[in-house]
Amino acid sequence: MSPTEIDAVIFSSCSSDQYSASIIAEMLGIKPKIAQRIDNLCNSGTTAVISGYGLIASGLCKSALIVGAESRNSPGRTLGWDVTRGSFALPIYWATMYARNHMRTYGTTEEQMAMVAVKNRKNASKNPNALYRKRITVDEVMASKRITYPLKLLDCSSLCTGASAILLLSEVMSSRRVENPVYVTGIGAQTNSASLSKVMSDMNGTGTAKIAAKDAYDMAKKTPKDIDVAELHDAFSIMEIMAYEDLGFVDRGMGGRFVEKGMVATNTRGGILGCGHPLGATGISQVAEITAQLSGDAGRRQVKGCKTGLVHNLSAGGTSATIIILGVD
């Protein structure tokens, strides 16, 4: 496909650079109809995919290049704009509250959280694009530096510099050019607030993710049982455990036990724990991984026979969530 055939360039980033979608288009030799930068904090990448879907499904465009990029010192790295957090502007504080609550309410253990990190780092070891390719053990997670109680260094993802891109095509265009196209079949999104205090009335789950998942399942005409492979927002290990529950893979409170069984292949690229978290790029990397899996192009980390995949992305303690379901015929 020639750059001249690309109708839209959407750039996802929390950076403060001006006119950056047009700069990227120029550097790539693309003269798109539409260039736009989108930001929505950690959820930027999936929000950009939704915007691209809208431009194409509405008939305005036939193709969209969706690019995410972030530098390690992104202005999105602290949540200082949220006055309801007081001095607790770093994301680890909300993750700590969620982890403490899950342990207290459901008996989830530190070892179960550690197992999430171990699994994702194992997956990352098979991903040449991952930031952390060295495998780790539960003992190593447990012995890593304690940041808060109960979160340790290896329960936490790391901000990093990174980029990712996908090409989204109309159904007609993809059927002509791609042998086995992967389709966006379901989209759900929900924003409950920007302030964390407004979404903490029920700490036993992420309300936004539950609403978004329902909408995405409905649109895709799928249920949690249909999901073969999923990318989950594991900025902290507890978040993956909560995602299992929010997405309906297991009943509420059973997430800690689910990681021990692992009936769904999750975070096969290594997730955020394994790949690092370049904010605006993360959501697009998630979509790229599920696309690779469903295309059979995931190399050493290929999940055999997968037909339906899901992307789960959050911003700022789950104040907003996006769920995208992908599928092959």
Added chain:
Amino acid sequence: MSPTEIDAVIFSSCSSDQYSASIIAEMLGIKPKIAQRIDNLCNSGTTAVISGYGLIASGLCKSALIVGAESRNSPGRTLGWDVTRGSFALPIYWATMYARNHMRTYGTTEEQMAMVAVKNRKNASKNPNALYRKRITVDEVMASKRITYPLKLLDCSSLCTGASAILLLSEVMSSRRVENPVYVTGIGAQTNSASLSKVMSDMNGTGTAKIAAKDAYDMAKKTPKDIDVAELHDAFSIMEIMAYEDLGFVDRGMGGRFVEKGMVATNTRGGILGCGHPLGATGISQVAEITAQLSGDAGRRQVKGCKTGLVHNLSAGGTSATIIILGVD
């Protein structure tokens, strides 16, 4: 309409604030499916309208609140990222080149440019939301401080703090709730580059606006003759003269004479020269004005019997352009 019925909140701004669409949603008591901030420099507002159109026309949303806001000291105010401009990072330098070329090539006069400013300030005098409500004369423009040759202070718009918002509804939703809905009937957009040097090979027009206008006219099944009222990107008076030509209101080179005749009602709200230029808000203000005109809600500045309106917006010397056509039944 209740805030709870709004499916998307799109925020248009060049500001560096994080998660700002979600902050606006929370402050307004809206829990939208989708919240996103869009930036595309001066063209941000119209780009946000296009994104909202995509979300609705694709079926993902039924309604979108599109909000633009900018502070006077916005980081979008200089074009320092464009290395091809050298030290000439302020917008007035490209406007000066366009003005000099138009005078040399087509015999456009300083007085004709001044007449654009006089007309738009006259219109602004009838707009309670305009920044500059005092009428001016051609003599006053000619005698105002010379910034470059041939541009004088009153040929130039002013950055300012400002905001605007529109509510975009699906056809079904608007038919139930709005007595005389105004429809988006045509959309055209084109980005040729971010760097000015890449679009200056033909200074006799704005290539992006010409392409975008053709696409918008085609989609709306309209011609330039059908346009009753238009908001044009008059960041500098010369830009409105060029817009007449780029949009096909007159032949190339005849824009200077068109302002003397004024067959189309242009910049009835006062344009950017009269209202000021809060970057991310401008495109939305333009759409709001055309909507008010077509609804018959424009008060003292109402254009009688108008049925079809056009919005023309540019970024960074015309490196990108958006044209939106609106209409009533």
